[in-house]
Amino acid sequence: MAGIKPEALFSLIPSVDKILSHPSIQELLNIYSPILVKHIITGTLNDLRDLIRKHRLVTEDLALDVVVDRIILMVEHRLAPKLCTLINATGIVVHTNLGRSPLSRKVAQRIFEAAISYSNLEYDLEKGKRGQRNAHLRSLMKELTGAEAVLAVNNNAAAVLLALGTLAKGKEVIVSRGELIEIGGSFRIPEVMAQSGAILKEVGATNRTHPRDYVKAINDNTALILKVHTSNYRIVGFTREITFEELVQIGQEHNLPTMMDLGSGCLVDLAPFGLPDEVTVQEVLSKGIDVVSFSGDKLLGGPQAGILAGKKELIERMATNPLARALRMDKLTLAGLEATLQEYAHAWDPSNSIPTLTMIRKTQDELMIDAEKIASSLESGLQERAQIFVEQGVGRVGGGALPMSDLVGPRVGIKPESFSAGRLEGALRQGHPPVITMVKEDCVLIDPRTLLENQAETIPELVIEAFKLVENSKSSCNDPGS
Numbered sequence: 001m002a003g004i005k006p007e008a009l010f011s012l013i014p015s016v017d018k019i020l021s022h023p024s025i026q027e028l029l030n031i032y033s034p035i036l037v038k039h040i041i042t043g044t045l046n047d048l049r050d051l052i053r054k055h056r057l058v059t060e061d062l063a064l065d066v067v068v069d070r071i072i073l074m075v076e077h078r079l080a081p082k083l084c085t086l087i088n089a090t091g092i093v094v095h096t097n098l099g100r101s102p103l104s105r106k107v108a109q110r111i112f113e114a115a116i117s118y119s120n121l122e123y124d125l126e127k128g129k130r131g132q133r134n135a136h137l138r139s140l141m142k143e144l145t146g147a148e149a150v151l152a153v154n155n156n157a158a159a160v161l162l163a164l165g166t167l168a169k170g171k172e173v174i175v176s177r178g179e180l181i182e183i184g185g186s187f188r189i190p191e192v193m194a195q196s197g198a199i200l201k202e203v204g205a206t207n208r209t210h211p212r213d214y215v216k217a218i219n220d221n222t223a224l225i226l227k228v229h230t231s232n233y234r235i236v237g238f239t240r241e242i243t244f245e246e247l248v249q250i251g252q253e254h255n256l257p258t259m260m261d262l263g264s265g266c267l268v269d270l271a272p273f274g275l276p277d278e279v280t281v282q283e284v285l286s287k288g289i290d291v292v293s294f295s296g297d298k299l300l301g302g303p304q305a306g307i308l309a310g311k312k313e314l315i316e317r318m319a320t321n322p323l324a325r326a327l328r329m330d331k332l333t334l335a336g337l338e339a340t341l342q343e344y345a346h347a348w349d350p351s352n353s354i355p356t357l358t359m360i361r362k363t364q365d366e367l368m369i370d371a372e373k374i375a376s377s378l379e380s381g382l383q384e385r386a387q388i389f390v391e392q393g394v395g396r397v398g399g400g401a402l403p404m405s406d407l408v409g410p411r412v413g414i415k416p417e418s419f420s421a422g423r424l425e426g427a428l429r430q431g432h433p434p435v436i437t438m439v440k441e442d443c444v445l446i447d448p449r450t451l452l453e454n455q456a457e458t459i460p461e462l463v464i465e466a467f468k469l470v471e472n473s474k475s476s477c478n479d480p481g482s
């Protein structure tokens with residue numbers, strides 16, 4: 001390019017000293033860590049050398065001001081916060097990749113207050129001495145679930161690990177083959193079992209496990225019978241699983257504790273919202289199961305947490321296991337979980353104040369108002385650049401909860417006239433804020449169910465921005481959206 005040999009270009013790269021004394025870089029050094037800025041300067045200069053070798057730089061690119069601008073962009077890009085808020089337009093309420101349950105402002109406020117102050121986290125104000133971290137939650141959770149005792153840890157995976165490691169280390173745990181599940185790639189019952197030191201004793205067949213299969217597997221080394229909520233899949237057809245009653249009876253007859261990993265862990269009956277199949281924590285405990293474990297941030301709608309509830313003797317053994325210290329919940333989560341449980345404890349309907357439940361509860365009529373509002377703004381904003389329609393769709397609770405339960409409701413479809421839906425989806429995903437959508441049959445779908453606060457008003461503008469982004473990149477022949 002421009003007839004200059006690469007060797008000549010190398011000598012034009014500004015020196016680190018020159019760059020460091022540039023006023024804009026001096027300013028940068030006042031804002032950001034000097035070590036990181038210098039690191040990025042060195043990295044940028046290496047990139048420039050690479051580009052020279054690939055014949056992709058011209059003399060002008062090496063002017064001091066141009067190089068400095070490049071460095072400023074790199075610093076801002078690299079050091080900007082990467083965890084950002086976004087709009088979930090997928091209709092999947094407990095979306096594992098998008099942070100599961102959003103909290104209400106009221107709950108978040110309690111976390112904020114616990115964060116900026118000292119608290120009685122492990123201090124008994126009545127006695128004036130050391131208290132227990134879980135004491136705050138215990139009474140509330142006991143009231144809500146009817147459990148004798150409760151222990152909260154970092155997440156449900158930790159809860160299962162702690163339960164197995166405490167009750168069954170070096171001993172056998174009986175589980176149905178139909179319940180050896182994997183959740184989100186990293187939580188697998190057989191692997192958690194191995195980590196805990198417990199020995200997995202699989203029984204039955206994938207689709208059918210009978211009470212007699214459990215009974216046959218019991219021996220002197222059996223420590224626990226575990227039932228696992230199959231969360232993210234269902235076996236349909238010729239199936240048989242053990243009922244809670246049968247499980248409790250076997251446990252009692254053989255003097256063995258029983259446990260249910262409930263996964264989602266719901267405290268309210270979701271049948272009135274069209275989801276009849278989810279058993280509540282209270283129901284499972286009332287059937288006589290000794291220990292249940294469940295997540296804080298799935299259907300409960302609170303912060304990430306794992307809760308163990310059940311018989312006092314068993315829960316106390318878990319609480320005193322040294323592993324419990326490693327898996328303990330931090331004070332911010334504790335503040336958020338307590339605030340969430342208080343919403344359940346009050347007489348008002350928790351689905352009014354817990355966003356996850358509010359979204360699940362949304363009715364066809366409520367959703368239709370939003371869908372039509374979005375559709376009509378898009379029609380006037382995009383005119384003939386896209387076909388806009390409202391169709392009946394099926395959302396999901398998600399997050400390893402209720403995989404087969406449909407959340408039926410309307411959603412807005414967008415079919416761009418001059419480019420693919422995939423490109424629109426990509427542009428929306430890179431927007432400010434990003435909007436996450438689903439693509440089906442070359443249409444982008446926007447499900448109003450998971451839109452929070454005033455997002456139904458802001459989404460049309462973001463879609464129009466995304467159209468501009470794709471249309472402009474098309475006219476200038478580069479192709480970032482695809």
Ligand SMILES: *Cc1c(COP(=O)(O)O)cnc(C)c1O
Pocket residue numbers: 155156157158160183187228229230231232261262263264294295296305306399400401
């Ligand atoms: C989701 C889930 C887990 C893992 O819970 P986390 O809170 O994500 O750690 C464990 N068991 C079951 C049955 C689940 O559904």
